[in-house]
Amino acid sequence: xxxxxxxxxxxxxxxxxxxYERIGLLPPVPxxxxxxxxxxxxSCQWIELMKCMRSAGVQIEALIExxxxxxxGDTTLGARKQLLIEQRSQLIARMAEMQASLERxxxxxxxxxxxIAEKEALPQG
Amino acid sequence: xxxxxxxxxxxxxxxxxxxYERIGLLPPVPxxxxxxxxxxxxSCQWIELMKCMRSAGVQIEALIExxxxxxxGDTTLGARKQLLIEQRSQLIARMAEMQASLERxxxxxxxxxxxIAEKEALPQG
DNA sequence: ACTTGACTTGGAGTAGGGTCCAGGTGTTGA
DNA sequence: TCAACACCTGGACCCTACTCCAAGTCAAGT
Numbered sequence: 001x002x003x004x005x006x007x008x009x010x011x012x013x014x015x016x017x018x019x020y021e022r023i024g025l026l027p028p029v030p031x032x033x034x035x036x037x038x039x040x041x042x043s044c045q046w047i048e049l050m051k052c053m054r055s056a057g058v059q060i061e062a063l064i065e066x067x068x069x070x071x072x073g074d075t076t077l078g079a080r081k082q083l084l085i086e087q088r089s090q091l092i093a094r095m096a097e098m099q100a101s102l103e104r105x106x107x108x109x110x111x112x113x114x115x116i117a118e119k120e121a122l123p124q125g
Numbered sequence: 126x127x128x129x130x131x132x133x134x135x136x137x138x139x140x141x142x143x144x145y146e147r148i149g150l151l152p153p154v155p156x157x158x159x160x161x162x163x164x165x166x167x168s169c170q171w172i173e174l175m176k177c178m179r180s181a182g183v184q185i186e187a188l189i190e191x192x193x194x195x196x197x198g199d200t201t202l203g204a205r206k207q208l209l210i211e212q213r214s215q216l217i218a219r220m221a222e223m224q225a226s227l228e229r230x231x232x233x234x235x236x237x238x239x240x241i242a243e244k245e246a247l248p249q250g
Numbered sequence: 251a252c253t254t255g256a257c258t259t260g261g262a263g264t265a266g267g268g269t270c271c272a273g274g275t276g277t278t279g280a
Numbered sequence: 281t282c283a284a285c286a287c288c289t290g291g292a293c294c295c296t297a298c299t300c301c302a303a304g305t306c307a308a309g310t
Contacts, residue, residue, distance in 0.1 A: 002256080002257080003256090003257075004256075004257090013298085013299075014257090015298075015299055015300075016297090016298065016299080018258090018259090019297080019298065019299085022259095022260095023297095032306090034257090034258095034305080034306050034307075035257085035258065035305080035306080036256090036257055036258075036305095036306070036307090037257080037258090049229075052222075052225065052226050052229055053226055053229075054297095055222045055226070056222050056223040056225070056226030056227070057182070057219075057223065058226065059296090060296075060297070061296095074244070077237060077240055077241050077244065078241060080237060081234060081237035081238065081241065084230055084233055084234050084237065085234060087230060088227065088230045088231065088234065091223055091226060091227050091230065092227070094182075094223065095220060095223050095224070095227070097177075097180045097181050098181040098182065098216055098219065098220050098223075099220070100177065100181070101177050101178055101180070101181030101183065101216060102181070102213065102216050102217065102220070104174075104177055104178075105209055105212060105213045105216065106213065108209055109206060109209050109210060109213065112202060112205060112206035112209065113206065115202055116202050116203060116206065119199070119202065127286080127287080128286090128287075129286075129287090138268085138269075139287085140268075140269055140270075141267090141268065141269080143288090143289090144267085144268065144269085145268095147289095148267095157276085158276095159275080159276045159277080159287090159288095160275080160276075160287085160288065161275095161276065161277090161286085161287055161288075162287080162288090179267095184266085185266075185267070186266090
Protein backbone atom coordinates (compact mmCIF):
# COMPACT_ATOMS: atom_id res chain seq x y z
CA UNK A 1 0.00 0.00 0.00
CA UNK A 2 1.20 3.48 -0.82
CA UNK A 3 1.23 6.28 1.69
CA UNK A 4 -1.75 7.90 -0.03
CA UNK A 5 -3.84 4.77 0.33
CA UNK A 6 -2.95 4.40 3.98
CA UNK A 7 -3.62 8.08 4.49
CA UNK A 8 -7.16 7.69 3.14
CA UNK A 9 -7.75 4.47 5.03
CA UNK A 10 -6.92 5.95 8.43
CA UNK A 11 -7.67 9.60 7.92
CA UNK A 12 -4.14 10.70 8.78
CA UNK A 13 -2.29 12.96 6.35
CA UNK A 14 0.70 11.59 4.43
CA UNK A 15 2.79 14.22 6.19
CA UNK A 16 1.64 12.94 9.55
CA UNK A 17 2.43 9.35 8.59
CA UNK A 18 5.95 10.33 7.51
CA UNK A 19 6.34 12.45 10.64
CA TYR A 20 5.27 9.57 12.88
CA GLU A 21 7.77 7.27 11.25
CA ARG A 22 10.55 9.84 11.42
CA ILE A 23 10.16 10.39 15.14
CA GLY A 24 9.86 6.67 15.85
CA LEU A 25 6.21 6.58 16.73
CA LEU A 26 5.93 3.99 13.98
CA PRO A 27 8.57 1.33 13.32
CA PRO A 28 10.30 1.73 9.92
CA VAL A 29 7.90 0.99 7.08
CA PRO A 30 8.99 -1.44 4.34
CA UNK A 31 10.15 0.20 1.09
CA UNK A 32 10.15 -0.71 -2.59
CA UNK A 33 13.50 -1.04 -4.39
CA UNK A 34 13.08 2.60 -5.36
CA UNK A 35 12.75 3.75 -1.77
CA UNK A 36 9.00 4.31 -1.75
CA UNK A 37 7.02 3.30 1.32
CA UNK A 38 5.04 0.10 0.87
CA UNK A 39 2.88 -0.39 3.95
CA UNK A 40 2.08 -3.97 4.95
CA UNK A 41 -0.47 -5.30 7.44
CA UNK A 42 1.90 -4.96 10.37
CA SER A 43 2.53 -1.29 9.54
CA CYS A 44 -1.19 -0.74 9.29
CA GLN A 45 -1.79 -2.28 12.67
CA TRP A 46 0.75 0.06 14.21
CA ILE A 47 -0.89 3.01 12.53
CA GLU A 48 -4.28 2.00 13.77
CA LEU A 49 -2.96 1.62 17.30
CA MET A 50 -1.24 4.98 17.26
CA LYS A 51 -4.23 6.71 15.78
CA CYS A 52 -6.35 5.32 18.58
CA MET A 53 -3.89 6.28 21.32
CA ARG A 54 -3.25 9.75 19.93
CA SER A 55 -6.95 10.46 19.54
CA ALA A 56 -7.28 9.69 23.23
CA GLY A 57 -4.52 12.19 23.99
CA VAL A 58 -1.76 9.75 24.91
CA GLN A 59 1.53 11.65 24.66
CA ILE A 60 3.74 11.01 21.65
CA GLU A 61 6.74 10.66 23.99
CA ALA A 62 5.21 7.64 25.70
CA LEU A 63 4.25 6.02 22.42
CA ILE A 64 7.73 6.52 21.01
CA GLU A 65 9.14 4.82 24.06
CA UNK A 66 6.71 1.96 23.68
CA UNK A 67 7.79 1.41 20.08
CA UNK A 68 11.44 1.60 21.08
CA UNK A 69 10.90 -1.02 23.79
CA UNK A 70 8.99 -3.21 21.39
CA UNK A 71 11.85 -3.09 18.93
CA UNK A 72 14.26 -4.24 21.62
CA GLY A 73 12.47 -7.56 21.86
CA ASP A 74 11.16 -9.86 24.57
CA THR A 75 13.35 -8.61 27.37
CA THR A 76 11.21 -5.47 27.53
CA LEU A 77 7.85 -7.13 28.07
CA GLY A 78 7.70 -5.99 31.67
CA ALA A 79 8.72 -2.45 30.86
CA ARG A 80 6.13 -2.23 28.12
CA LYS A 81 3.44 -3.47 30.45
CA GLN A 82 4.43 -0.87 33.03
CA LEU A 83 4.35 1.86 30.43
CA LEU A 84 0.85 0.87 29.37
CA ILE A 85 -0.31 0.76 32.97
CA GLU A 86 1.03 4.25 33.52
CA GLN A 87 -0.73 5.56 30.42
CA ARG A 88 -3.89 3.81 31.47
CA SER A 89 -3.93 5.56 34.80
CA GLN A 90 -3.27 8.92 33.20
CA LEU A 91 -6.13 8.29 30.83
CA ILE A 92 -8.46 7.45 33.70
CA ALA A 93 -7.42 10.61 35.51
CA ARG A 94 -8.16 12.75 32.49
CA MET A 95 -11.50 11.07 31.98
CA ALA A 96 -12.41 11.84 35.57
CA GLU A 97 -11.63 15.53 35.01
CA MET A 98 -13.73 15.48 31.90
CA GLN A 99 -16.57 13.83 33.73
CA ALA A 100 -16.47 16.60 36.33
CA SER A 101 -16.58 19.25 33.61
CA LEU A 102 -19.37 17.46 31.85
CA GLU A 103 -21.49 17.50 34.97
CA ARG A 104 -20.77 21.13 35.41
CA UNK A 105 -21.72 21.88 31.82
CA UNK A 106 -24.96 19.96 32.18
CA UNK A 107 -25.74 21.93 35.27
CA UNK A 108 -25.07 25.24 33.60
CA UNK A 109 -27.09 24.29 30.54
CA UNK A 110 -30.05 23.44 32.76
CA UNK A 111 -29.78 26.78 34.47
CA UNK A 112 -29.73 28.57 31.16
CA UNK A 113 -32.85 26.71 30.12
CA UNK A 114 -34.55 27.82 33.27
CA UNK A 115 -33.43 31.43 32.91
CA ILE A 116 -34.60 31.54 29.31
CA ALA A 117 -37.95 30.03 30.23
CA GLU A 118 -38.42 32.57 33.00
CA LYS A 119 -37.56 35.44 30.71
CA GLU A 120 -40.06 34.27 28.14
CA ALA A 121 -42.79 34.01 30.73
CA LEU A 122 -42.45 37.74 31.45
CA PRO A 123 -44.19 40.43 29.39
CA GLN A 124 -41.55 42.06 27.23
CA GLY A 125 -40.26 45.58 28.10
CA UNK B 126 -6.74 38.73 47.11
CA UNK B 127 -3.45 39.17 45.32
CA UNK B 128 -2.48 37.23 42.25
CA UNK B 129 -0.05 35.13 44.28
CA UNK B 130 -2.75 34.06 46.68
CA UNK B 131 -5.11 33.16 43.86
CA UNK B 132 -2.29 31.37 42.10
CA UNK B 133 -1.72 29.17 45.13
CA UNK B 134 -5.41 28.64 45.72
CA UNK B 135 -6.09 27.32 42.25
CA UNK B 136 -2.74 25.94 41.22
CA UNK B 137 -2.45 28.20 38.19
CA UNK B 138 0.70 30.29 37.76
CA UNK B 139 0.47 34.07 38.10
CA UNK B 140 1.61 34.26 34.49
CA UNK B 141 -1.25 32.06 33.43
CA UNK B 142 -3.77 34.13 35.37
CA UNK B 143 -2.51 37.31 33.72
CA UNK B 144 -2.48 35.58 30.35
CA TYR B 145 -6.07 34.38 30.77
CA GLU B 146 -7.20 37.88 31.64
CA ARG B 147 -5.27 39.42 28.76
CA ILE B 148 -6.86 37.17 26.16
CA GLY B 149 -10.33 37.60 27.63
CA LEU B 150 -10.74 34.16 29.09
CA LEU B 151 -11.36 35.93 32.38
CA PRO B 152 -13.32 39.17 32.66
CA PRO B 153 -11.20 42.13 33.85
CA VAL B 154 -10.15 41.68 37.45
CA PRO B 155 -10.70 44.56 39.93
CA UNK B 156 -7.59 46.63 40.72
CA UNK B 157 -6.33 48.61 43.67
CA UNK B 158 -5.75 52.34 43.28
CA UNK B 159 -2.17 51.47 42.40
CA UNK B 160 -3.19 49.18 39.56
CA UNK B 161 -2.55 45.90 41.31
CA UNK B 162 -5.04 43.05 40.78
CA UNK B 163 -7.36 42.52 43.73
CA UNK B 164 -9.36 39.36 43.02
CA UNK B 165 -12.85 39.19 44.49
CA UNK B 166 -15.21 36.24 44.85
CA UNK B 167 -16.65 36.71 41.37
CA SER B 168 -13.17 36.64 39.82
CA CYS B 169 -12.40 33.50 41.76
CA GLN B 170 -15.52 31.80 40.50
CA TRP B 171 -14.54 32.56 36.94
CA ILE B 172 -11.08 31.20 37.56
CA GLU B 173 -12.45 28.06 39.06
CA LEU B 174 -14.77 27.56 36.11
CA MET B 175 -12.04 28.11 33.57
CA LYS B 176 -9.64 25.85 35.37
CA CYS B 177 -12.24 23.11 35.31
CA MET B 178 -13.07 23.60 31.62
CA ARG B 179 -9.44 23.84 30.54
CA SER B 180 -8.46 20.76 32.48
CA ALA B 181 -11.13 18.93 30.51
CA GLY B 182 -9.60 20.19 27.28
CA VAL B 183 -12.28 22.72 26.32
CA GLN B 184 -10.71 25.07 23.77
CA ILE B 185 -9.68 28.52 24.91
CA GLU B 186 -11.41 30.01 21.84
CA ALA B 187 -14.79 28.74 22.99
CA LEU B 188 -14.28 29.94 26.54
CA ILE B 189 -13.25 33.39 25.36
CA GLU B 190 -16.41 33.58 23.33
CA UNK B 191 -18.46 32.50 26.31
CA UNK B 192 -16.98 35.27 28.44
CA UNK B 193 -17.55 37.80 25.66
CA UNK B 194 -21.21 36.76 25.38
CA UNK B 195 -21.61 36.90 29.13
CA UNK B 196 -20.28 40.43 29.19
CA UNK B 197 -22.84 41.48 26.59
CA GLY B 198 -25.64 40.78 29.02
CA ASP B 199 -28.97 39.00 29.01
CA THR B 200 -29.59 39.15 25.30
CA THR B 201 -26.97 36.43 24.83
CA LEU B 202 -28.51 33.80 27.12
CA GLY B 203 -29.54 31.66 24.17
CA ALA B 204 -26.19 31.94 22.44
CA ARG B 205 -24.37 31.02 25.63
CA LYS B 206 -26.57 28.00 26.11
CA GLN B 207 -25.90 26.89 22.53
CA LEU B 208 -22.18 27.33 23.05
CA LEU B 209 -22.25 25.17 26.16
CA ILE B 210 -24.29 22.51 24.38
CA GLU B 211 -21.74 22.42 21.59
CA GLN B 212 -18.84 22.07 24.03
CA ARG B 213 -20.72 19.41 25.88
CA SER B 214 -21.12 17.32 22.78
CA GLN B 215 -17.46 17.71 21.88
CA LEU B 216 -16.55 16.63 25.39
CA ILE B 217 -18.72 13.56 25.12
CA ALA B 218 -17.15 12.68 21.78
CA ARG B 219 -13.65 12.93 23.23
CA MET B 220 -14.63 10.84 26.22
CA ALA B 221 -15.91 8.15 23.89
CA GLU B 222 -12.57 8.06 22.07
CA MET B 223 -10.80 7.82 25.38
CA GLN B 224 -13.05 5.02 26.48
CA ALA B 225 -12.17 3.11 23.32
CA SER B 226 -8.46 3.61 23.98
CA LEU B 227 -8.88 2.62 27.57
CA GLU B 228 -10.45 -0.68 26.60
CA ARG B 229 -7.67 -1.26 24.15
CA UNK B 230 -5.04 -0.53 26.78
CA UNK B 231 -6.70 -2.87 29.24
CA UNK B 232 -6.70 -5.54 26.62
CA UNK B 233 -3.04 -5.07 25.81
CA UNK B 234 -2.07 -5.03 29.47
CA UNK B 235 -3.86 -8.32 30.00
CA UNK B 236 -2.02 -9.84 27.08
CA UNK B 237 1.29 -8.67 28.47
CA UNK B 238 0.42 -10.23 31.79
CA UNK B 239 -0.28 -13.50 30.05
CA UNK B 240 2.89 -13.37 27.96
CA ILE B 241 4.99 -12.61 31.00
CA ALA B 242 3.38 -15.43 32.96
CA GLU B 243 4.02 -17.87 30.12
CA LYS B 244 7.63 -16.81 29.83
CA GLU B 245 8.19 -17.31 33.53
CA ALA B 246 6.67 -20.76 33.40
CA LEU B 247 9.40 -21.85 30.96
CA PRO B 248 12.85 -23.02 32.06
CA GLN B 249 15.29 -20.22 31.28
CA GLY B 250 17.68 -20.44 28.29
C1' DA C 251 12.40 9.11 -24.49
C1' DC C 252 9.61 12.15 -22.27
C1' DT C 253 5.80 14.01 -19.67
C1' DT C 254 3.07 13.83 -15.69
C1' DG C 255 2.14 12.96 -11.24
C1' DA C 256 3.03 10.68 -6.93
C1' DC C 257 6.78 9.92 -3.88
C1' DT C 258 11.26 11.19 -1.34
C1' DT C 259 14.04 14.06 2.21
C1' DG C 260 15.38 17.83 5.20
C1' DG C 261 14.11 21.72 7.06
C1' DA C 262 11.18 25.75 7.89
C1' DG C 263 6.70 27.39 9.43
C1' DT C 264 2.24 27.26 12.14
C1' DA C 265 -1.20 26.91 15.89
C1' DG C 266 -2.42 26.39 20.57
C1' DG C 267 -1.32 27.28 25.04
C1' DG C 268 1.31 28.84 27.91
C1' DT C 269 6.07 30.67 30.27
C1' DC C 270 9.82 33.85 30.96
C1' DC C 271 12.08 38.18 31.13
C1' DA C 272 13.39 43.17 31.27
C1' DG C 273 12.46 47.40 32.83
C1' DG C 274 9.52 49.88 35.58
C1' DT C 275 5.99 50.85 39.62
C1' DG C 276 3.60 49.89 44.10
C1' DT C 277 3.92 48.56 49.05
C1' DT C 278 5.67 47.58 53.42
C1' DG C 279 8.69 47.34 57.32
C1' DA C 280 12.99 49.28 59.66
C1' DT D 281 13.10 57.61 53.29
C1' DC D 282 14.97 53.85 51.64
C1' DA D 283 15.71 48.78 51.04
C1' DA D 284 13.50 44.77 49.62
C1' DC D 285 10.15 42.59 47.47
C1' DA D 286 5.72 41.85 45.06
C1' DC D 287 3.39 43.43 41.14
C1' DC D 288 2.82 45.67 36.50
C1' DT D 289 3.16 45.57 31.10
C1' DG D 290 4.69 44.25 26.55
C1' DG D 291 6.95 41.30 24.10
C1' DA D 292 10.01 37.44 23.23
C1' DC D 293 10.47 32.65 23.81
C1' DC D 294 9.16 27.62 24.40
C1' DC D 295 6.90 23.15 23.76
C1' DT D 296 3.94 19.88 21.36
C1' DA D 297 2.29 18.22 17.41
C1' DC D 298 1.84 18.74 13.32
C1' DT D 299 1.88 21.00 8.30
C1' DC D 300 3.99 22.95 4.37
C1' DC D 301 7.58 23.62 1.06
C1' DA D 302 11.55 23.14 -2.15
C1' DA D 303 14.27 20.43 -4.70
C1' DG D 304 14.92 16.17 -6.27
C1' DT D 305 13.62 10.99 -7.58
C1' DC D 306 10.57 7.19 -9.14
C1' DA D 307 6.90 5.15 -11.96
C1' DA D 308 3.35 4.74 -15.47
C1' DG D 309 1.42 5.94 -19.77
C1' DT D 310 2.18 7.44 -24.71
